[in-house]
Amino acid sequence: METKRFKNKRDFILITILVILVGAIYISFKLFMFTEDAAQAQVYYGTSTEPIVTIDFVNYRVIKNYIQNVPDGYDQNYPIIDEEAQTITLLGDYELNGIRQIVVIKYEFGTANSKPSVEIIQEQSPNNICSREGVSTGKPLICLPNRIRVEFDSSEVDFTV
Amino acid sequence: MTLLANFLAIAIVLNIIESLVPVIPVPGAKLGFANIVTLIILYVYSFKDSATITILRVLLVSLLTGKLLGPVFYMSFSGAIFATFAMGFFKKTNLFGVLGVSVIGSIFHCIGQIIAGIFVIGSSAVIFYLPIMLVLSIPAGVVTGLITQRFLVIWQTWHNEFEN
Numbered sequence: 001m002e003t004k005r006f007k008n009k010r011d012f013i014l015i016t017i018l019v020i021l022v023g024a025i026y027i028s029f030k031l032f033m034f035t036e037d038a039a040q041a042q043v044y045y046g047t048s049t050e051p052i053v054t055i056d057f058v059n060y061r062v063i064k065n066y067i068q069n070v071p072d073g074y075d076q077n078y079p080i081i082d083e084e085a086q087t088i089t090l091l092g093d094y095e096l097n098g099i100r101q102i103v104v105i106k107y108e109f110g111t112a113n114s115k116p117s118v119e120i121i122q123e124q125s126p127n128n129i130c131s132r133e134g135v136s137t138g139k140p141l142i143c144l145p146n147r148i149r150v151e152f153d154s155s156e157v158d159f160t161v
Numbered sequence: 162m163t164l165l166a167n168f169l170a171i172a173i174v175l176n177i178i179e180s181l182v183p184v185i186p187v188p189g190a191k192l193g194f195a196n197i198v199t200l201i202i203l204y205v206y207s208f209k210d211s212a213t214i215t216i217l218r219v220l221l222v223s224l225l226t227g228k229l230l231g232p233v234f235y236m237s238f239s240g241a242i243f244a245t246f247a248m249g250f251f252k253k254t255n256l257f258g259v260l261g262v263s264v265i266g267s268i269f270h271c272i273g274q275i276i277a278g279i280f281v282i283g284s285s286a287v288i289f290y291l292p293i294m295l296v297l298s299i300p301a302g303v304v305t306g307l308i309t310q311r312f313l314v315i316w317q318t319w320h321n322e323f324e325n
Contacts, residue, residue, distance in 0.1 A: 006204070006313050008258030011306075015264055019299055026292040033289070047283030129187070140286035144232050151286050 034138025037110055038152040041118050043079070045090060046147050053079050053088050055107045057116035062088065062107070074100065087121070092146030094125050103148050108135075118150050165202070165210060172198035172218040173225070176237075180226065187290040190236065190278075192301040193270040199245055200263055200309045205316065208249040215245045232281040236274045243273025259313065260306035267302030271295055 039058050042051035045068055054063045068078040070091050080089040085106075092103040101124035110116035115137040120130045123143055130143040141150040176195040195218060202211035219241050223234040247269035251262045271294040278287035 006259045006310050008256075008261060010256060011258045011261035011264075014257055014261045015299065015303065018264060018268070022292075022295045022299060026296050029292040044284065047281075049283065139289055140284075142282060142286060142290075144282070147232070147282075149282060149284060149286060151284065 034152075036138075036154045038116050038138055038154055040153045041107065041116075042151050042153060043088060043090070043105060044149050044151065046093075052090070053081065055088075055116075055118065057109055060109050070100075090148055092123060092125075092143065092148055094123075094145040096124055101146070103143060103146050105150060118152075120150070123148075165206070165214060168198050168202055169214050169217055169221075172214060173221055176218060176222045177226065180222075187287075187294055190271070190274050190290070190294060191240070192297060193240065193244060193267055194301065194305060195241075196244055196248075196263070196266050196270065197305050197308050197312075199241070200248060200259065200266065200305065201312055201316075203245075203248055203252055203262075204259065204309070204313055208245075208252075211249070212245050215241050235281050236277045239277030240270045240274035243276075244270035259310045260303065263306030263309060264299060264302035267298040267305060268295065271298045 037057070039056075041055040041057070043053040043055070044050075045052045050065065052065055052068060054065060056063060062081050062083065064079060064081055067076070068090060070076065070078055074091055078089065078091045081087075082089070086108065088105045088107065090103050090105070092101050094101050102122065103120065104122035106119045106121045108114065108117045108119075117135045117137045118141065119135040120133070120141055120143065123131045123146060125143060125145040130141050130146075133139075133141055136150070136152075138152050138154075140152065143149065172195045175197065176191075179191050179194050198218070199211050199215045202214055216238075219234070219238050220229070223229040223231070223237065228234050244266040248262050248266040251257060251265050257265070271291065275287055275291050275294070278290075279285055
């Protein structure tokens with residue numbers, strides 16, 4: 001009789017309602033988000049709101065906005081942009097044996113059959129969540145231990161100087 | 162007191178095991194199986210005890226894994242606090258049983274982690290991960306709730322026998 005104290009019929013109603021609600025959010029999210037082609041992707045380092053690199057999918061170019069501030073003893077040229085291989089290399093925050101590890105981002109300009117996309121192809125972290133995420137065409141990629149993130153923008157920004 | 166310390170040890174082990182198995186594709190996020198202990202203490206002892214043990218658990222786990230004051234720590238801490246307070250509140254209202262309270266805790270655990278994530282990462286981009294986390298949090302909450310329910314039933318009968 002005491003065990004009744006822990007059970008309640010309302011639990012099942014609550015769970016059913018929550019399943020429906022959360023399912024609806026998830027499905028509508030899958031259906032309506034990221035259907036547009038991205039106009040650009042921004043690469044951020046740390047908590048900065050200024051993107052360190054901008055990938056402009058509309059004009060097919062990659063813009064290095066500023067140089068990553070890294071301590072002495074590391075290559076001072078990060079982010080390194082390789083236009084041939086279409087990769088951007090940054091220095092992440094995650095350390096292996098006291099040495100900070102690099103994060104390599106691969107970008108792909110859209111073609112007639114494919115959407116512009118970004119993928120994190122190399123990175124060191126305990127669970128490798130951001131590189132396991134694979135190719136993204138709109139969903140932000142976040143490397144928490146490395147403090148590097150990629151966000152997409154669908155609105156076209158005027159770059160006239 | 163001794164029993165509470167044992168519960169704390171169990172919670173720490175659950176938490177560490179959980180952080181080794183990345184089931185959710187969300188940076189720094191966890192499903193919150195260590196909530197089993199928070200929930201048990203909430204029912205066996207009190208809200209105060211469960212909050213204390215939960216805070217100690219998060220602090221000790223981050224110390225043991227070397228992540229104290231790192232980004233993951235803030236996310237765990239916020240998630241645990243949200244879950245504990247939500248479960249404490251809904252237990253008090255007596256609207257739901259253990260299962261319901263557990264699922265609510267699981268959902269608030271996600272919300273807490275995402276809110277901390279927004280500050281830690283400095284971008285609202287983490288919100289995009291909320292739907293998938295919520296989808297996974299319901300089964301996680303149900304499993305946590307069923308384990309806790311089973312435990313409380315055994316605990317209760319064992320206690321009754323002991324007293325009679």
